[in-house]
Amino acid sequence: xxxxxxxxxxxxxxxxxxxxxxxxxxxxxxxxxxxxxxxxxxxxxxxxxxxxxxxxxxxxxxxxxxxxxxxxxxxxxxxxxxxxxxxxxxxxxxxxxxxxxxxxxxxxxxxxxxxxxxxxxxxxxxxxxxxxxxxxxxxxxxxxxxxxxxxxxxxxxxxxxxxxxxxxxxxxxxxxxxxxxxxxxxxxxxxxxxxxxxxxxx
Amino acid sequence: xxxxxxxxxxxxxxxxxxxxxxxxxxxxxxxxxxxxxxxxxxxxxxxxxxxxxxxxxxxxxxxxxxxxxxxxxxxxxxxxxxxxxxxxxxxxxxxxxxxxxxxxxxxxxxxxxxxxxxxxxxxxxxxxxxxxxxxxxxxxxxxxxxxxxxxxxxxxxxxxxxxxxxxxxxxxx
Numbered sequence: 163x164x165x166x167x168x169x170x171x172x173x174x175x176x177x178x179x180x181x182x183x184x185x186x187x188x189x190x191x192x193x194x195x196x197x198x199x200x201x202x203x204x205x206x207x208x209x210x211x212x213x214x215x216x217x218x219x220x221x222x223x224x225x226x227x228x229x230x231x232x233x234x235x236x237x238x239x240x241x242x243x244x245x246x247x248x249x250x251x252x253x254x255x256x257x258x259x260x261x262x263x264x265x266x267x268x269x270x271x272x273x274x275x276x277x278x279x280x281x282x283x284x285x286x287x288x289x290x291x292x293x294x295x296x297x298x299x300x301x302x303x304x305x306x307x308x309x310x311x312x313x314x315x316x317x318x319x320x321x322x323x324x325x326x327x328x329x330x331x332x333x334x335x336x337x338x339x340x341x342x343x344x345x346x347x348x349x350x351x352x353x354x355x356x357x358x359x360x361x362x363x364x
Numbered sequence: 365x366x367x368x369x370x371x372x373x374x375x376x377x378x379x380x381x382x383x384x385x386x387x388x389x390x391x392x393x394x395x396x397x398x399x400x401x402x403x404x405x406x407x408x409x410x411x412x413x414x415x416x417x418x419x420x421x422x423x424x425x426x427x428x429x430x431x432x433x434x435x436x437x438x439x440x441x442x443x444x445x446x447x448x449x450x451x452x453x454x455x456x457x458x459x460x461x462x463x464x465x466x467x468x469x470x471x472x473x474x475x476x477x478x479x480x481x482x483x484x485x486x487x488x489x490x491x492x493x494x495x496x497x498x499x500x501x502x503x504x505x506x507x508x509x510x511x512x513x514x515x516x517x518x519x520x521x522x523x524x525x526x527x528x529x530x531x532x533x534x535x536x537x
Binding site for chain 2: 217222224228231358362
């Protein structure tokens with residue numbers, strides 16, 4: 163395990179989130195994994211079609227799968243952390259059992275458990291989530307470490323036929339909290355109302 | 365001898381009538397006939413899980429997108445779901461689980477005992493409403509009733525299929 167290399171990664175997660183979410187429309191549905199990806203997405207701008215998880219660790223990718231299957235004409239992006247995705251390694255396989263082409267899974271990989279004291283995750287060692295995605299058959303699976311690569315990855319995340327997996331190496335940094343609502347019923351209902359219309363709440 | 369799993373088409377009919385579109389499962393012999401019926405239905409998408417907890421989050425995503433999902437799992441898989449049920453509980457997502465039971469009736473394998481006996485209390489501890497059915501003629505209506513409550517309220521519902529509904533498994537002994 164290398165406990166220091168992520169301190170020097172060039173990409174900063176808050177900027178990456180802004181770049182990915184910039185100019186989004188209602189055809190772009192977002193699920194964020196618990197912890198830092200929630201705060202990153204909220205800092206970039208809260209949106210009713212973002213569903214931020216405050217728990218359910220290991221559930222973000224399959225939640226995105228259920229959503230992608232239900233909404234084949236929308237793009238679904240799961241934006242989560244390396245620790246959360248490591249808990250969901252099996253969901254790489256489950257996603258590829260259905261292989262919805264409208265699903266993108268993006269990991270902000272700082273090689274740390276950010277909410278609990280910045281302990282190293284397995285990706286600080288030899289564990290390579292891109293290789294896992296490829297081994298499970300993802301047609302697009304790539305790593306991003308530089309700004310130019312991020313710019314190339316944006317259209318892939320937003321519209322390339324998938325499932326898409328992108329692992330973005332981001333600097334390990336402790337940032338201020340930017341919290342979305344933590345009322346799960348509200349988050350669910352505002353998402354469904356925007357996507358499915360007010361009658362969906364009746 | 366009565367037809368094996370004669371109640372399976374009744375569960376399929378209930379799911380069909382409720383317009384359930386995503387069938388999340390870890391296979392169990394008790395669900396084999398039902399899974400075949402669902403597979404043959406083009407309106408139902410089969411989602412094989414690597415572990416049962418994926419079904420809880422999948423069902424939440426389906427609901428966000430306007431579809432209904434069901435989980436078809438074995439009692440041992442309930443243990444894999446426990447923390448993830450927090451998602452359905454906190455956000456009031458519908459959750460319908462149809463669970464084939466072990467460690468109840470002429471169980472051959474003692475390794476099934478701990479989770480088999482803990483299935484109901486574990487689900488109830490997480491806030492799931494549990495009903496158990498052992499009468500083959502009542503299986504379909506119990507699933508229908510649980511499903512209406514799950515999708516209609518919404519609520520978290522589990523229907524336990526008693527092991528006596530399944531043939532005895534003796535591992536060739």
